[in-house]
Amino acid sequence: MTKHVTSSHWGAGIADVKDGKLTGVSGHPGDPDPSPINDNFVDSIYGSARIKKPAVRKGYLENGPQHGGNKRGEEPFIEVSWETALDLAAKALDTTRQKYGNEAIFGGSYGWGSAGRFHHAQSQLKRFLNCSGGFVRSEGNYSYNTALVLLPHIVGDFEGLTRNGTRWSTIAKEGELVVMFGGIPLKSAQVSPGGCSRHRLKGELLACHAAGVKFIDFNPCKSDTPAEICAEWLAPIPGSDTAIMLGLAHTLLIEDLHDQTFLERYTVGFDEVKSYLLGKKDGVPKTAEWASLQSEIPAERIRELARQMARSRTFICTAAGLQRAEHGEQTLWGTITLASMLGQIGLPAGGFAIAYGSDGGIGLMNRPLRWPSFPQGKNRVKTFIPVACISDMLLHPGEDYKYNGKDLSYPDIRMIWWAGGNPFHHHQDINRLIKAFQKPETVIVNEINWTATARFADIVFPVTTTLEREDIGGGQRDNSLIPMPKVIDPVAEARDEYDIFTEIAERLNFDKDFTLDKTSRQWLEGMWQDLCVMSSGVGITLPNFESFLTGDIIEFEDPNPETVLLSEFRRDPEQNPLTTPSGKIELYSDRIASFGYSDCPGQFTWLPPTEWLNSEQARSFPLHMISGQPKTRLHSQLDAGKYSQSSKVKGREPVMIHPKDANARNIKDGDVVRVFNDRGACLAGAVVTEDIRERTIYLCTGAWYDPATPGETKSLDKHGNPNMLTHDKRTSKLSQGTAAHSALVELEKFEGELPEITVYDPPLSND
Ligand SMILES: Nc1nc2c(c(=O)[nH]1)N[C@H]1C(S)=C(S)[C@@H](COP(=O)(O)OP(=O)(O)OC[C@H]3O[C@@H](n4cnc5c(=O)[nH]c(N)nc54)[C@H](O)[C@@H]3O)O[C@H]1N2
Numbered sequence: 001m002t003k004h005v006t007s008s009h010w011g012a013g014i015a016d017v018k019d020g021k022l023t024g025v026s027g028h029p030g031d032p033d034p035s036p037i038n039d040n041f042v043d044s045i046y047g048s049a050r051i052k053k054p055a056v057r058k059g060y061l062e063n064g065p066q067h068g069g070n071k072r073g074e075e076p077f078i079e080v081s082w083e084t085a086l087d088l089a090a091k092a093l094d095t096t097r098q099k100y101g102n103e104a105i106f107g108g109s110y111g112w113g114s115a116g117r118f119h120h121a122q123s124q125l126k127r128f129l130n131c132s133g134g135f136v137r138s139e140g141n142y143s144y145n146t147a148l149v150l151l152p153h154i155v156g157d158f159e160g161l162t163r164n165g166t167r168w169s170t171i172a173k174e175g176e177l178v179v180m181f182g183g184i185p186l187k188s189a190q191v192s193p194g195g196c197s198r199h200r201l202k203g204e205l206l207a208c209h210a211a212g213v214k215f216i217d218f219n220p221c222k223s224d225t226p227a228e229i230c231a232e233w234l235a236p237i238p239g240s241d242t243a244i245m246l247g248l249a250h251t252l253l254i255e256d257l258h259d260q261t262f263l264e265r266y267t268v269g270f271d272e273v274k275s276y277l278l279g280k281k282d283g284v285p286k287t288a289e290w291a292s293l294q295s296e297i298p299a300e301r302i303r304e305l306a307r308q309m310a311r312s313r314t315f316i317c318t319a320a321g322l323q324r325a326e327h328g329e330q331t332l333w334g335t336i337t338l339a340s341m342l343g344q345i346g347l348p349a350g351g352f353a354i355a356y357g358s359d360g361g362i363g364l365m366n367r368p369l370r371w372p373s374f375p376q377g378k379n380r381v382k383t384f385i386p387v388a389c390i391s392d393m394l395l396h397p398g399e400d401y402k403y404n405g406k407d408l409s410y411p412d413i414r415m416i417w418w419a420g421g422n423p424f425h426h427h428q429d430i431n432r433l434i435k436a437f438q439k440p441e442t443v444i445v446n447e448i449n450w451t452a453t454a455r456f457a458d459i460v461f462p463v464t465t466t467l468e469r470e471d472i473g474g475g476q477r478d479n480s481l482i483p484m485p486k487v488i489d490p491v492a493e494a495r496d497e498y499d500i501f502t503e504i505a506e507r508l509n510f511d512k513d514f515t516l517d518k519t520s521r522q523w524l525e526g527m528w529q530d531l532c533v534m535s536s537g538v539g540i541t542l543p544n545f546e547s548f549l550t551g552d553i554i555e556f557e558d559p560n561p562e563t564v565l566l567s568e569f570r571r572d573p574e575q576n577p578l579t580t581p582s583g584k585i586e587l588y589s590d591r592i593a594s595f596g597y598s599d600c601p602g603q604f605t606w607l608p609p610t611e612w613l614n615s616e617q618a619r620s621f622p623l624h625m626i627s628g629q630p631k632t633r634l635h636s637q638l639d640a641g642k643y644s645q646s647s648k649v650k651g652r653e654p655v656m657i658h659p660k661d662a663n664a665r666n667i668k669d670g671d672v673v674r675v676f677n678d679r680g681a682c683l684a685g686a687v688v689t690e691d692i693r694e695r696t697i698y699l700c701t702g703a704w705y706d707p708a709t710p711g712e713t714k715s716l717d718k719h720g721n722p723n724m725l726t727h728d729k730r731t732s733k734l735s736q737g738t739a740a741h742s743a744l745v746e747l748e749k750f751e752g753e754l755p756e757i758t759v760y761d762p763p764l765s766n767d
């Protein structure tokens, strides 16, 4: 048995290999709280869902590219030689750019891929497409797009706010009260983009609790926050947090508990907020009673909480999940408005945080250096889309739309190339996406596994996993370099992305631009050289690359453990202005107001979602579905693995349902249920629990879409993908973010014969 250090988005690990085969991956011994997601590796690497050879959809192989009328997701695949697949891909790329120009190629390819600085699938694809003349890219992410777009207008860019965010260690020392909208889900903090050497959040939260910090959790789901911190659970109607924040703000205002001095010195626009709170703009004072009507949180609790917040050192934490909903911008603007009224921004353990807990690094650690990455080159195509507009783009070429003050129109896409992402996992309203995906002439997907996205391609390239290639591990917010040696040989015919793209570039005569005449090892050694130079700047001498690969984690000093968000601004706002137009916190933004968007006006505003428990649709679909992140995997990755499978109920994704809602439908724990609305339906396995509030269900993302009848319109998904049910409306015209958390559904016991799960078997032709 040999042991090798390795890394993944869920942390540093140790891979065990016997006779050339991977037998398991466990957490690194230095990690106090390693993630069991590692247990998914073995089955995903060797199981039936692994793509073993290049494959081409039958109709595409027989008839070539067609515009519309394609049978993607329905027709089987035929395995072909690497030569054939590479030739076909080169031809499709060349024909598309010659016939329609590079504006017809979509390489946005959103997704998490795997850890590793060099073999980063998206960077590889983007460099390749850039060398080929460019592509339509996508901007932003599904995670916190409203934060990316809104925050620079009103307080500063999200990356800066998280990088310089107040640490949990400071909250343990100085804090008294943490008010969480959406909790601090430890399940989410298992994951950190690019990996981490230690999972620190649980320890830090326990230290806060031991130091006497009180936690309050507004969350429809209780169990997403660790029981050990004894948070007071307040379970609002999903989507009503903005109203609660307004109710709190109203109480602060009328009881004169707000910090007028802070507001005058550090913010602009409070008069507008005041007038809105008092109902002078719309005739509705935002009292605690009013907030209670929207949220079902008792008015007295809202009022008392406002007082408690004003008399304590209070830290307001808003989870990323909240803004993944219609008008998600408002939950962030509300957070900042409330924190400004309390006047504690810039004080240790005061102020606000966005997305703490949605990542195992934010608020815990920082990287000391900017780790090197594989250069993507220059994109000559200027057209882009906000990432969640994928179906709109494919279905409505040429149509105009608005985004963050810009008037844009959708390009006419003829070819899609995806590497390192799974849109049939991540995008909303999959039945709509299925239609959209039939339009282009060619779809190419590089994948490890036969995911739904691979099944909706024409050409599928099997790629290596992190354990089958060597790389440098370095997390986006972590202080360590983690060796990623090659642990096993590539399974079946899988190849590295770099080699696949090099071969296609050779066929089209731009391989020298792509490779700069370097092998992967030479690129890695070059990146390591850069790291050696940068590290010596912070007093660390790195070993040579070979010794790094065979050695252990290299940890750097935490660059700023005492950071307090916006403390410099607080100390001297004239010398340290914010990057907003006024240099201050903008509680009213002239710039946003000037865009004239009714779905995102110039100040924090209550705009009820179209789908929520107080809307008309709740009569037909009376349950609110939350579709957060799964504990047992990263999104859809390694869903075939042991740990992910261990959570399933009769093979279906678990759905949490309150006993009252279950009883009313004659559903028992462990029953298979059909969850449905007008957009689609899926099966799921009932977990009856009081951890979820009434009239709300929780179905995590990531079960691979497994249609009962591929090709049939709105076929039942046998497996439990919540995006069968979510709508494809965006947060607002400002950020065009996903609004996945705003969805109403109904469910019933599934009575028929239980269909088999078939999505882990390859969709290959038997002919
Ligand atoms: N309803 C609902 N939907 C959501 C969300 C939600 O809360 N609710 N959350 C959203 C969020 S926050 C996100 S970030 C997205 C995530 O969406 P994605 O990032 O698209 O999801 P993943 O499953 O991580 O997809 C990564 C894919 O890359 C593949 N892969 C891994 N390594 C490699 C590699 O080296 N090369 C290649 N070619 N492929 C590789 C994996 O097998 C996997 O299929 O989902 C979003 N969707």
Ligand SMILES: Nc1nc2c(c(=O)[nH]1)N[C@H]1C(S)=C(S)[C@@H](COP(=O)(O)OP(=O)(O)OC[C@H]3O[C@@H](n4cnc5c(=O)[nH]c(N)nc54)[C@H](O)[C@@H]3O)O[C@H]1N2
Pocket: 142, 143, 144, 181, 182, 183, 185, 187, 188, 189, 190, 191, 218, 219, 220, 221, 224, 236, 237, 238, 239, 240, 241, 319, 320, 321, 322, 357, 358, 359, 626, 627, 628, 629, 630, 631, 632, 633, 634, 635, 636, 741
């Ligand atoms: N294990 C695991 N960890 C992950 C991921 C994964 O797939 N698996 N994905 C990673 C990624 S890409 C991201 S972006 C982050 C996302 O991290 P988060 O955004 O933090 O995760 P979510 O599970 O979407 O939602 C967070 C919380 O919001 C609550 N919530 C939902 N709707 C409402 C509401 O209307 N009001 C209130 N008050 N609360 C609400 C949910 O109950 C949940 O507890 O997680 C990361 N971590």
Ligand SMILES: [Mo]
Pocket: 142, 143, 144
């Ligand atoms: Mo995300």
